[in-house]
Amino acid sequence: MIETFSVSAKAIPTPHSPFSAQEFLLYSLGFTLTVLYVQWLWSRRKLYTYASKIHGPFSLPIFGCFYLFIGQPTETYQNIQYLFKKYSGLGRVWFGHRLFFMVQKPNHLDIILSSPKALAKDPLYDHAKKVIGTGIFTAPVPKWKKHRKLISPTFNQRILDQFVEVFSEQGEILTKCLEKEIGKEVDLFHYLTKLTLDVICETAMGIKVNAQTTDSLYGKWADRLMEITMLKIFRIWFHSDFIFSLTPLKKEYDDLVMKAHDFSGRVVTEKRIAYKKKMEEINECPEAEVEEITKRKAFLDYLIEIAYTKKGSILTDQELREEVDTFMIAGSDTTATSNCFTFMVLGMFPEIQQRIYEEVVDVIGYDRKVEHTDLPKLKYTECVIKETLRLFPVGPFIVRTLGEDLDLGDVVIPSGCSTVLGIINVHRNPEYWNDPLKFDPERFLPQNTEKILPGSYLPFSYGARNCIGPRYAMMAMKTVVATVVRKYKLFCDYKNIEDVDLKCNLVLRPTEGFKVTFHKK
Numbered sequence: 447m448i449e450t451f452s453v454s455a456k457a458i459p460t461p462h463s464p465f466s467a468q469e470f471l472l473y474s475l476g477f478t479l480t481v482l483y484v485q486w487l488w489s490r491r492k493l494y495t496y497a498s499k500i501h502g503p504f505s506l507p508i509f510g511c512f513y514l515f516i517g518q519p520t521e522t523y524q525n526i527q528y529l530f531k532k533y534s535g536l537g538r539v540w541f542g543h544r545l546f547f548m549v550q551k552p553n554h555l556d557i558i559l560s561s562p563k564a565l566a567k568d569p570l571y572d573h574a575k576k577v578i579g580t581g582i583f584t585a586p587v588p589k590w591k592k593h594r595k596l597i598s599p600t601f602n603q604r605i606l607d608q609f610v611e612v613f614s615e616q617g618e619i620l621t622k623c624l625e626k627e628i629g630k631e632v633d634l635f636h637y638l639t640k641l642t643l644d645v646i647c648e649t650a651m652g653i654k655v656n657a658q659t660t661d662s663l664y665g666k667w668a669d670r671l672m673e674i675t676m677l678k679i680f681r682i683w684f685h686s687d688f689i690f691s692l693t694p695l696k697k698e699y700d701d702l703v704m705k706a707h708d709f710s711g712r713v714v715t716e717k718r719i720a721y722k723k724k725m726e727e728i729n730e731c732p733e734a735e736v737e738e739i740t741k742r743k744a745f746l747d748y749l750i751e752i753a754y755t756k757k758g759s760i761l762t763d764q765e766l767r768e769e770v771d772t773f774m775i776a777g778s779d780t781t782a783t784s785n786c787f788t789f790m791v792l793g794m795f796p797e798i799q800q801r802i803y804e805e806v807v808d809v810i811g812y813d814r815k816v817e818h819t820d821l822p823k824l825k826y827t828e829c830v831i832k833e834t835l836r837l838f839p840v841g842p843f844i845v846r847t848l849g850e851d852l853d854l855g856d857v858v859i860p861s862g863c864s865t866v867l868g869i870i871n872v873h874r875n876p877e878y879w880n881d882p883l884k885f886d887p888e889r890f891l892p893q894n895t896e897k898i899l900p901g902s903y904l905p906f907s908y909g910a911r912n913c914i915g916p917r918y919a920m921m922a923m924k925t926v927v928a929t930v931v932r933k934y935k936l937f938c939d940y941k942n943i944e945d946v947d948l949k950c951n952l953v954l955r956p957t958e959g960f961k962v963t964f965h966k967k
């Protein structure tokens with residue numbers, strides 16, 4: 447039997463192949479991947495055609511120019527600036543497999559920001575969603591439309607005027623907190639972030655959190671959360687949740703998100719209880735007093751009414767919390783930073799500080815609290831704040847994705863691509879601003895404003911999806927400046943705007959912090 451078997455086995459010819467089974471599998475895999483890659487490239491040929499017409503830096507396939515954005519926030523900011531300068535006019539950059547156009551001409555900015563095709567925030571903003579959910583800052587367009595319509599009316603002038611009392615009270619508390627720092631160089635951000643948190647919570651939410659007097663850490667958490675979010679955006683490998691979860695940053699990030707949400711959750715809960723109590727009081731009140739109780743209606747009161755009292759409510763608990771998180775982050779950090787820059791430039795330019803001081807004393811006197819009727823009279827102070835926002839716009843770049851092709855006049859940006867709007871670049875461009883790095887508040891005097899080209903001054907963005915709080919921010923900043931300059935003289939070591947090195951943790955910051963020294967008047 448054994449012999450028969452071996453004879454018949456010899457008779458069958460062995461198959462012959464140049465590859466082993468493993469090699470065959472490997473080559474098949476390689477071939478399939480190549481076909482898929484070519485297919486993918488082919489489906490994106492429109493993008494490559496558009497991109498080839500615009501200059502931009504060297505890009506790797508699939509990864510793009512990620513290598514320019516992996517450093518610390520200061521290097522990332524400097525590299526973005528380098529790109530904007532090198533590819534002035536219009537440039538393109540591949541970030542990963544996505545195509546971005548760097549835009550900095552006023553006419554281009556004007557077209558993009560006023561177009562309904564460019565209302566969507568770039569998917570990069572999704573990295574902030576763990577912190578602020580899909581509140582109006584990050585919301586997809588249909589949700590944004592609905593919520594913006596609900597929230598906008600709560601930022602009317604009558605309501606804002608009532609807030610000046612709060613701005614003024616908190617400004618006074620700041621001057622007291624600064625007493626212990628007289629003669630020392632301090633990083634102002636530490637103080638201003640608490641002030642704006644108090645102000646936002648009391649005005650927008652109707653809740654007192656006493657951050658200035660109880661040394662709240664919320665500002666620090668928010669600041670670090672923005673820093674980590676910035677790393678999540680630019681370090682392309684962190685776009686994978688799995689890879690991010692392997693780093694120690696993940697634990698810190700989750701911990702901070704939990705603390706920040708815990709804080710905002712408490713604000714919403716307290717507000718709901720206060721609202722219920724107020725409704726009970728209203729039921730017991732004669733009509734004349736109802737107006738008194740409801741008169742300082744902040745945006746959260748309004749949203750709570752919709753969320754909790756109307757049949758078939760149109761806002762869920764979750765949506766309400768997300769709007770609160772959005773306002774706490776978008777409203778407080780931006781205003782705190784802009785206020786810090788303003789104090790920094792006052793310290794840099796003593797003659798401008800003196801002129802503000804004289805205006806404030808002239809309008810308000812030495813001791814009286816600031817009132818809302820004073821604010822329109824502080825015209826020079828307003829020019830100084832506007833000039834500060836020109837040179838230091840806290841949102842230096844805005845990124846929008848196009849839902850459809852958009853014609854900018856001389857070039858078409860294809861749908862699905864994103865535009866990075868260089869707000870700080872247009873603000874500092876000598877083509878549109880005479881001697882752009884000169885701090886010159888007079889540019890904003892009424893007789894000079896007509897010289898400002900449309901699309902060349904956008905600190906609060908522009909168009910339908912602009913910032914919701916420019917008037918709020920301007921009134922808050924004017925009140926705080928007017929309160930502080932009457933008590934203190936400010937000093938800062940920087941002498942020129944170009945000496946201030948900048949970085950961007952989502953919000954613009956000086957690399958060295960806001961170092962200012964206060965002396966009693």
Ligand code: HEM
Binds near residue numbers: 777915
């Ligand atoms: C000096 C202070 C401020 C500056 C420079 C500023 C700047 C900006 C900018 C540039 C945007 C557009 C961002 C983008 O499109 O990516 C924006 C959006 C926004 N800001 Fe402000 N902001 C300031 C203060 C405030 C305040 C005080 C609030 C609220 C109380 C606020 C709430 C918002 C909200 C909710 C959005 C999103 C608007 C939307 O998408 O409809 N901001 N802000």
